[in-house]
Amino acid sequence: MRLPEQTHAGLVAAAALAVTAVLAGVSLKLGGFDPFQAGAAMVRGSLGGRSALLSVTLVRSVPLILTGLAVALAFRAGVWNIGAEGQLYAGAVAAVWVGLEGGGLPAPILIVAVLLAAGVGGAAWALVPALMRFRMGVGEVITTILMNFVAIYLAAWLVHGPLQESRGVFPQTEQIVGAARLPPLVEGARLHWGFVLAVVLAVVLWAFVRWTVPGFRIRAVGASPEAARIAGRINPDKVALRAFLVSGALAGLAGGVEVAGVTFALYEGLSPGWGYTAIAVALLAGLNPLGVLFTGFLFGALQGGAGAMQREAGIPSAWVGAVEALAILSVLAVDQIRRRRIPILRAGTVVTQEQADD
Amino acid sequence: MTKERPAAARLSGIRKAFGAVAAVDGADLLVHAGEVHGVLGENGAGKTTLLSILGGSLRPDAGEIRIGNAAVDLRSPRHAWDRGVGMVHQHFTLVPRLTVLENLTLGFRDAARGWRLPLDDVRVRAEELMGRTGLSVPFDSLTENLDVGERQRIEILKALLRNPSILILDEPTAVLMPGEIERLFALVRDLTDRGVAVVLVAHKLDEVLSVSDRVTVMREGRSILTAPVAEVERRALTRAMVGREPEPFSRPPAPSHGKTVAELRGARMLGRHGEWALDDVTLSIQAGEILGVAGVQGNGQRELAMALSGVRTPDGGSAMLPSGVGFITQDRSREGLIPDFDLVENMALALHRRAELRRGLLLDWRGIRDRTAAAVTRYQVRTPGASTAARALSGGNQQRLVVAREVAEATDLLVAENPTRGLDVAAAAFVHEELKRLVRGDGDTGMAAVVLISTDLDEVLALSHRIVVLVRGRILAVPEQARTKEGLGSLMLSVDHATA
Numbered sequence: 106m107r108l109p110e111q112t113h114a115g116l117v118a119a120a121a122l123a124v125t126a127v128l129a130g131v132s133l134k135l136g137g138f139d140p141f142q143a144g145a146a147m148v149r150g151s152l153g154g155r156s157a158l159l160s161v162t163l164v165r166s167v168p169l170i171l172t173g174l175a176v177a178l179a180f181r182a183g184v185w186n187i188g189a190e191g192q193l194y195a196g197a198v199a200a201v202w203v204g205l206e207g208g209g210l211p212a213p214i215l216i217v218a219v220l221l222a223a224g225v226g227g228a229a230w231a232l233v234p235a236l237m238r239f240r241m242g243v244g245e246v247i248t249t250i251l252m253n254f255v256a257i258y259l260a261a262w263l264v265h266g267p268l269q270e271s272r273g274v275f276p277q278t279e280q281i282v283g284a285a286r287l288p289p290l291v292e293g294a295r296l297h298w299g300f301v302l303a304v305v306l307a308v309v310l311w312a313f314v315r316w317t318v319p320g321f322r323i324r325a326v327g328a329s330p331e332a333a334r335i336a337g338r339i340n341p342d343k344v345a346l347r348a349f350l351v352s353g354a355l356a357g358l359a360g361g362v363e364v365a366g367v368t369f370a371l372y373e374g375l376s377p378g379w380g381y382t383a384i385a386v387a388l389l390a391g392l393n394p395l396g397v398l399f400t401g402f403l404f405g406a407l408q409g410g411a412g413a414m415q416r417e418a419g420i421p422s423a424w425v426g427a428v429e430a431l432a433i434l435s436v437l438a439v440d441q442i443r444r445r446r447i448p449i450l451r452a453g454t455v456v457t458q459e460q461a462d463d
Numbered sequence: 464m465t466k467e468r469p470a471a472a473r474l475s476g477i478r479k480a481f482g483a484v485a486a487v488d489g490a491d492l493l494v495h496a497g498e499v500h501g502v503l504g505e506n507g508a509g510k511t512t513l514l515s516i517l518g519g520s521l522r523p524d525a526g527e528i529r530i531g532n533a534a535v536d537l538r539s540p541r542h543a544w545d546r547g548v549g550m551v552h553q554h555f556t557l558v559p560r561l562t563v564l565e566n567l568t569l570g571f572r573d574a575a576r577g578w579r580l581p582l583d584d585v586r587v588r589a590e591e592l593m594g595r596t597g598l599s600v601p602f603d604s605l606t607e608n609l610d611v612g613e614r615q616r617i618e619i620l621k622a623l624l625r626n627p628s629i630l631i632l633d634e635p636t637a638v639l640m641p642g643e644i645e646r647l648f649a650l651v652r653d654l655t656d657r658g659v660a661v662v663l664v665a666h667k668l669d670e671v672l673s674v675s676d677r678v679t680v681m682r683e684g685r686s687i688l689t690a691p692v693a694e695v696e697r698r699a700l701t702r703a704m705v706g707r708e709p710e711p712f713s714r715p716p717a718p719s720h721g722k723t724v725a726e727l728r729g730a731r732m733l734g735r736h737g738e739w740a741l742d743d744v745t746l747s748i749q750a751g752e753i754l755g756v757a758g759v760q761g762n763g764q765r766e767l768a769m770a771l772s773g774v775r776t777p778d779g780g781s782a783m784l785p786s787g788v789g790f791i792t793q794d795r796s797r798e799g800l801i802p803d804f805d806l807v808e809n810m811a812l813a814l815h816r817r818a819e820l821r822r823g824l825l826l827d828w829r830g831i832r833d834r835t836a837a838a839v840t841r842y843q844v845r846t847p848g849a850s851t852a853a854r855a856l857s858g859g860n861q862q863r864l865v866v867a868r869e870v871a872e873a874t875d876l877l878v879a880e881n882p883t884r885g886l887d888v889a890a891a892a893f894v895h896e897e898l899k900r901l902v903r904g905d906g907d908t909g910m911a912a913v914v915l916i917s918t919d920l921d922e923v924l925a926l927s928h929r930i931v932v933l934v935r936g937r938i939l940a941v942p943e944q945a946r947t948k949e950g951l952g953s954l955m956l957s958v959d960h961a962t963a
Contacts, residue, residue: 316828318821322815328803329802332798332799332801332812333801334774334798336798336799336801336809336813337815
C-alpha cells in the first residue's frame with residue numbers, strides 16, 4: 106500500500122544524490138583537485154577496511170541515525186524541529202550527570218538509567234519550544250535554533266565550571282564509571298551497542314509510524330491539521346506536542362549514546378553539528394525511518410572519509426560540510442521538480458502505482 | 464438569438480491527461496463573441512480542465528487553441544490575460560493575508576505607474592465597477608475574514624477589472640444566494656451586450672439554461688453536443704450529461720416520533736472576531752428526521768456544524784451528543800480529506816477510532832482496506848484503486864468517499880454541511896438518497912437523524928421534515944406556510960433588516 110510513496114522518496118533520494126555528486130565533483134575540479142582521486146580516498150577512508158568501517162564510519166553514523174530519526178519524526182508531524190543539536194547536548198549532559206554519579210548500580214541497570222536520562226534531557230529541552238508553540242503560538246523554527254545555542258554554551262560552561270575534571274586543566278568532565286558505558290559490539294573496534302540500539306529504534310519507529318494508531322495520527326496531523334481535526338477528530342496540537350517531545354528524546358538519546366559509547370565524558374564541542382546534518386539525513390531519507398538508516402550511514406561515511414581525503418588528496422575536511430548542504434539543497438530542488446510534474450520523474454511513479462495495485 | 468457572431472475562442476481536439484488518466488480527451492469548444500456559453504457535465508466530465516486550458520493555467524497535451532483568428536499557445540494565466548481571457552476559478556485564488564484591495568491589485572500592471580502599486584487606481588476603477596454591477600466588497604478588510612460569498616464577488620470583480628473579451632466563470636453560483644445569482648446573471652447579460660463572450664459552468668441545469676445562448680455538454684472528457692438553448696430539449700441535455708434521466712426531488716415521509724438523539728441548550732459559540740457567532744441556540748433533533756438549516760452564508764452555520772458534530776465544545780450552554788456522529792464538511796479538500804493520503808488512509812481518518820479495528824496500539828489495516836474496498840464499490844467511487852491518492856480523484860468522487868465514510872459513522876446523527884455543493888445532478892441525487900436512507904433506518908443500522916445545513920434552498924425544502932433558519936447566530940423556526948423559497952428568503956433576511 107505504501108509502495109508509491111516510498112518509490113517517490115527513493116527516486117528523489119537517488120536523483121538528489123546524483124546531483125550532489127556532480128556538484129561536489131565540479132566544485133573540487135574548480136578548486137584544482139582531482140574529483141576521482143578524492144572520491145577514491147573518501148571510499149578508502151570510510152569503507153576500505155575493517156577499521157575504517159567499524160571504528161569510523163559506523164561509529165559516526167550512530168548519532169546521525171538517532172538525530173535523523175528525531176528530525177524525521179518531528180517533520181512527519183509538521184513540527185519543524187531544527188533543535189536536534191541542542192537536544193543532543195541536553196541529553197549528553199543528563200547522561201554524563203547520571204554516569205558520573207553512578208551510585209554503584211550494576212552495569213545493565215546503570216546503562217539503562219544513563220540512556221533514559223539522556224532521553225528525558227532531550228525531551229525537556231524540546232519542551233520549552235514545544236510549549237512556546239502550542240501555548241503561545243511562537244514558531245518553533247526560531248526557538249529551536251536559539252535553544253541550540255543555549256545548550257551548546259551551557260555544556261561549555263559546565264565543562265569549564267561545575268563539572269570540569271578534578272585537575273581543572275581540560276574543558277571536559279571526569280570519565281563516567283565503567284558500569285555506565287555501552288560495551289563494544291566487535292572486539293578491537295570502536296563500534297558499540299549504541300549502533301544496535303539505533304538500528305532497532307529505526308525499525309521500531311518505521312513500524313510505529315506505519316501501523317499504529319498514534320503513528321497514523323502523527324502522519325495525519327503532519328499532512329493536514331485541519332482534516333485531522335475535523336475528519337479525524339484528532340487534537341492536532343496534542344499529537345504534534347507529543348511527537349515534538351519524542352523527537353527531543355531521540356535527539357537527546359543520540360547525545361547519551363555518544364557519551365556512553367564513545368567519549369565517556371562531556372566535552373566542549375562534543376558534536377560536530379550532527380543535529381544539523383540530521384536535517385539532511387532525514388530529508389534525503391524522505392522522512393522514512395528505514396531510509397534514515399541508509400542516509401545516516403551515508404553521511405557517516407562522508408564524515409568518516411573526510412579525514413582520509415584531507416590526508417591523501419589535500420582537500421580540507423570542511424568541504425564535507427559544504428557537500429552536506431548541497432545534498433539538502435538537491436533534495437529540496439528535486440522534490441520540487443517532481444511536484445511540478447516533470448514528465449520523466451512522474452512517469453516512473455505512475456508505473457509503480459499500477460504495479461502496487463495488482 | 465442565433466445570428467452569426469464572430470468566434471471569440473475555439474478549442475479543438477483538446478487532450479489533457481494527469482498521470483495515466485485522461486481528464487479531457489477529444490473535446491471541442493466554440494465560443495462566439497457576445498454570447499453566454501454554458502458548459503454542462505457531471506463532476507469529473509472534464510469541464511474545469513478544459514476551461515483551465517482556455518484560462519492558461521493548464522497546457523493541453525494535444526489540440527489547438529484559437530483566440531479570435533490566431534492559433535495560440537497559452538503558457539500561463541497571464542499569457543491568457545494578455546489575450547483577453549479571464550477566468551474565475553471554482554477554488555479561490557485569493558491571498559488570505561492580503562486586504563481585498565490588495566488582492567484586486569495583485570497581478571494588475573499599469574506601465575505608467577512603473578514599480579508603484581496602483582492601489583488608488585484600482586480602488587477608483589473597482590468602485591466604478593461596483594456601482595455598475597452591484598457587486599459590493601469591503602476593500603479594506605482582510606480577505607481571510609470574509610466568507611465564501613464575499614470571496615466569490617472579489618474574484619469576479621478582479622476578473623472584470625481587466626476588461627476581458629472572454630470571461631470564464633467556473634461554478635460561480637455554488638456559493639451565492641438566489642438574489643445574488645440573479646444579479647450575477649444580469650451582469651453577465653450586460654457583459655455580453657458589450658460583446659464579451661462569457662463561458663459559464665454551473666452545476667444547476669436550470670441556471671445554465673436560464674442565461675445561456677448556447678450550451679456544450681461534456682461527458683467523460685469529451686464534448687458530446689453543442690447546441691443553441693432554444694433548439695434543444697432539457698431532457699436531451701440531461702441524457703447527454705448522465706446517459707439517463709435524474710430522479711426528481713421527493714420529500715421523505717414524515718417520521719414517527721423518534722427519540723431525541725442530540726440537543727443543544729442555550730448553546731453559544733465564539734466566531735472568528737470574538738462575536739457570538741452562535742447565540743443562545745436551543746435545538747433538539749429526533750431520530751428519523753431531516754432537520755434543514757437555512758440561512759445566508761456566515762450567519763452561524765459553521766459554528767452550528769462544529770457544535771453538532773462535536774468538533775468543538777460550545778463556549779456557553781450545553782450540547783448533548785450521541786456517540787455515532789458523522790460530519791460531511793463543506794470544505795472537502797481541506798477538512799474532509801487529506802489529498803496526499805490514499806483512499807484507505809482517508810477512510811482510516813474515521814475508522815482509526817473504531818475499537819474493532821484496533822489491536823492494542825496497532826491498527827487493523829487489513830480490515831480498513833476491506834472496508835475501503837467495500838465503500839468504493841458500494842458508493843461507486845471512480846478510482847484506479849484504493850491506493851490512489853485522494854487528490855487524483857474528481858470532486859464528485861472525493862465527495863462520494865467522504866459521504867461513504869461519514870454515513871458509516873452516523874449511526875445516530877449526520878451533520879451535512881452543503882453536502883452537494885459543486886456536485887452534478889447525478890452525484891447530488893446520490894447524496895440526497897443517502898441522507899434519506901439514513902433517516903429511514905433501513906440497512907444495517909437503526910434510524911438516525913440528519914441535520915442538513917445548506918445554502919441551497921431547493922435542497923432544504925425538498926428534503927427537510929422540519930426547517931429552521933439561522934439569522935445572526937439565532938434560530939428561527941419556520942412555520943408551515945413559510946415553507947417556500949420566498950418565505951425562507953424573507954425569514955433569512957428578517958433580523959438583518961430589523962437591526963441594520
